[in-house]
Amino acid sequence: MSQSTQIKICGLSTPETLSAAIGAGATHVGLVHFEPSPRHLSLEDAARLRAMVPGGVKVVLLTVNADVATTGKAIELVKPDVIQFHGNETPEWIKVVREKTKVEAWKALGVKDAQTLANSARFEGAVDRLLFDAPAKGLPGGNGETFRWDVLKGFDHRIPWGLAGGLTPDNVADAIRETGTDMVDASSGLESAPGVKDVDKIAAFCKAAFEA
Numbered sequence: 001m002s003q004s005t006q007i008k009i010c011g012l013s014t015p016e017t018l019s020a021a022i023g024a025g026a027t028h029v030g031l032v033h034f035e036p037s038p039r040h041l042s043l044e045d046a047a048r049l050r051a052m053v054p055g056g057v058k059v060v061l062l063t064v065n066a067d068v069a070t071t072g073k074a075i076e077l078v079k080p081d082v083i084q085f086h087g088n089e090t091p092e093w094i095k096v097v098r099e100k101t102k103v104e105a106w107k108a109l110g111v112k113d114a115q116t117l118a119n120s121a122r123f124e125g126a127v128d129r130l131l132f133d134a135p136a137k138g139l140p141g142g143n144g145e146t147f148r149w150d151v152l153k154g155f156d157h158r159i160p161w162g163l164a165g166g167l168t169p170d171n172v173a174d175a176i177r178e179t180g181t182d183m184v185d186a187s188s189g190l191e192s193a194p195g196v197k198d199v200d201k202i203a204a205f206c207k208a209a210f211e212a
C-alpha cells in the first residue's frame with residue numbers, strides 16, 4: 001500500500017460527497033467555480049463547503065481564465081489552500097496572483113504530446129504544481145478523457161506534478177504504476193451523472209489508489 005499517494009477528488013458539490021471523499025482518505029478536495037460546468041458552485045456555496053473541511057485536508061478552488069479581481073474575491077471568500085488555474089493563464093499572470101495572495105498555485109495543462117511537457121518548463125517558479133490532464137474538449141477539464149500516459153515516462157520533471165483525466169476506480173492503479181505519479185485527480189469517473197458524485201465510486205477510487 002502506498003501511503004504517500006495524494007488524492008484529489010474534484011467537483012464536489014454536496015456535504016455528503018465532500019465527507020465521503022474526506023472519509024475515504026482524499027488529501028485534497030476540489031471545488032469548481034466555472035459557470036458552464038455541471039459542477040459549478042457559487043463562491044458563497046463554495047465557502048460553505050470549505051468551512052466543513054477539517055485541517056489536514058486541502059481545499060482546491062478551481063477557476064478558468066478569471067480576471068484578477070474575480071480571483072482575488074474568490075480567494076477572499078472561499079479561503080482555499082490551493083487555487084487551480086484550468087484555462088490559458090500564463091506563468092507571468094499566475095506569478096502575480098501567487099505573490100499577491102500567497103495561496104499555493106497549480107496549473108492544469110492538457111497534454112497533447114511530449115512537446116506539451118517540454119513547454120511546461122515555462123511554469124517553473126510560477127506554480128507549486130502542474131496537473132497533467134487530457135486536452136480540453138467540451139469543457140477545459142472534467143471531460144472524463146484520458147491521454148497517452150506513456151509521454152510522461154522518462155520525462156525529467158522539474159516541477160511537482162499530478163495526473164488527471166479520465167481516472168476511475170478501475171484504471172487508477174495502472175495509471176499510478178505506469179506514470180509513477182504521487183498525486184491523482186479524478187472527477188467525472190466518480191459520478192453517476194454529470195455533476196453528481198457517487199460515494200461508492202469515491203471510496204473505491206481512494207482504495208485502489210492507496211493500494212497501487
Ligand SMILES: O=C(O)c1ccccc1NCC(=O)[C@H](O)[C@H](O)COP(=O)(O)O
Nearest residue numbers: 010037141142143144165166186187188
Ligand atoms: O470538473 C469540471 O467541470 C471542470 C470544468 C472546467 C475546468 C476544469 C474542470 N475540472 C478539472 C479537474 O480538476 C478535473 O478533476 C480534471 O480535469 C479531471 O477530470 P475528469 O477527466 O473528469 O476526471
